[in-house]
Amino acid sequence: MSLIQQIIGGDRRALAQALTLIENDDHNSQNILANLYRHTGHSHIIGITGIPGVGKSTLINSLAKLMRKRDDTLGLLAIDPSSQFSQGAILGDRIRMRDLLGDKGVFIRSMATRGVLGGLSSTASAAVDILDAAGFDRVIVETVGVGQSEVDIASNAQTSIVVLCPGLGDSIQAAKSGLLEIADIIVINKSDYPKVNLTKSYLHEMIDIGRAAQTRGSETQTTISDTHSVSNGNLDTDNSLWEVPIITTVATTGEGVGDLFEQLLAHYNHIKSTGEMTRRRNRRLRAIFESQLRKQLYTKLSQMLSEDYCLRQLEVIMEGETDPYTAATNCIKHFETNYIGDEE
Ligand SMILES: Nc1nc2c(ncn2[C@@H]2O[C@H](COP(=O)(O)OP(=O)(O)O)[C@@H](O)[C@H]2O)c(=O)[nH]1
Ligand SMILES: [Mg+2]
Known part of the structure; x- marks a missing residue:
């Protein structure tokens, strides 16, 4: 059986092998992606972004448990744009996601990059396609940090979750780096710590400002890329109909994670029904x-x-x-x- 057939058939070793080829930018990777392409388009792709230590892996662990209760199969990718993965980081993720280890419906993979042309965002995009073709119901991509590479990687997701801690520090950073603009759902994790309400009202304010700017922009501007775009029939889709929810969670106890899952499903239905x-x-x-x-x-x-x-x-x-x-x-x-x- 070819590697392609094995991947589509859900063979874990073939899947891991293909991801390694992508990671190393092997000359076969283009061919693999081309052959897998027609098998993609079925997974719900979820991006989770936030600075190290904010609780992304712990949150994914809690969220994944809820998804597994519904029998959804999951592909989890952890991607670090800033550096090569240290063994410590991988071990840490494994500990945080211990509830998922050994579950046949869950596939976990950490990825680094070798400075490939096109950068980590094209590695991430290829990896997402491979997991999608392998037939997982949901693919979750954890990205470390709040910079431009994270924004690029997040653009692969159908639903982007931005995770923040209480306190204004990383909220301001996320607003500055443009991350709030791509958030479909905002999570304030570690809400067992103080200043949750302050953070929430700051974020509401930032979202309102962003939304107002977006509305003004779409009234007055036609960008070059819009003018030259291949007709896709829905450039004027109005995504402002989606109100970005701000959810408070305690990932370690699972508090609020049910709300997060509900919003994830609601957002997926929203984008499907609106174009x-x-x-x-x-x-x-x-x-x-x-x-x-x-x-x-x-x-x-x-x-x-x-x-x-x-x-x-x-x-x-x-x-x-x-x-x-x-x-x-x-x-x-x-x-x-x-x-x-x-x-x-
Ligand atoms: N107090 C508290 N600690 C948390 C919470 N969520 C995660 N942590 C802890 O924060 C640390 C970093 O979590 P981790 O999931 O690895 O963060 P990541 O780097 O964003 O993936 C771990 O020690 C977690 O146990 C939370 O809601 N409250
Ligand atoms: Mg992590």
Whole structure:
């Protein structure tokens, strides 16, 4: 049986093997993804983002237990954009998710990156597709941090949960980094600590400000990418109909996690019934397509130019005879002259 068939059939070892190939950016990974593509589109993809220690893994453990009660199968991915995974972090996650270990309906995987072109967000996106094709009802992606890479990774999710602690510190950081804008659900975890209400009212305020700005923006702006977009028939979908809920939880006891699960289901139904799901899917497909083009073009280009020309350019830059901007432009010119030929 081929690796593809094994993955679709739910074979764990094949699944783990495919994820390793993706992680290492193996030359086979493109082929695997291409073959799995038509088997994707059935999982509910959930993103969970927040700074280290906020309680994401503990929350996932509690949430997953509720999902398993309904017999939903789960694929869990933990992704750290900031660094290579330390063994300690993986061990920590395993302890936090101990209730799920050994359950055949749950697959857990931590992923690092090898500085692949396109970055961790394309690794994450590929991994999500593989778990989706493997047939899990829900795929949960845990991302560590609140920066731009997290926003990128979160764009793979159909439902994005942003987890914060009571106190204004990380709420302000999340607002600044644009993370609140992508949140479909906000969780204030560790609500056994003080300042829960203060945090809640700050977040409500930030959401209202964001919403007002969004409404103004959509009245006045047509962006270039909108004008040039492939017609997907629903660019004007109004997602403002979804009120971002702010849920307070204590992940360690499971308090509030039932509410979170209800909101997750409600959000999934919402995006399915309003066309928002198709809009998100199309946005994601565009991002994957563009990143594949960049990656494949770059690989091709550097193969064709590599040995002689580019290396020589690099030497010239290092000797101070030209700058890297001009050198890059020279490489493209060289490519056009030698490989594309005269257009006339
Ligand atoms: N007091 C309290 N501690 C919590 C809560 N949720 C998680 N923790 C603890 O916070 C620490 C970090 O949790 P973890 O799930 O690993 O956070 P992650 O880094 O966001 O995945 C662990 O020691 C948890 O037991 C909570 O709601 N209240
Ligand atoms: Mg964690």
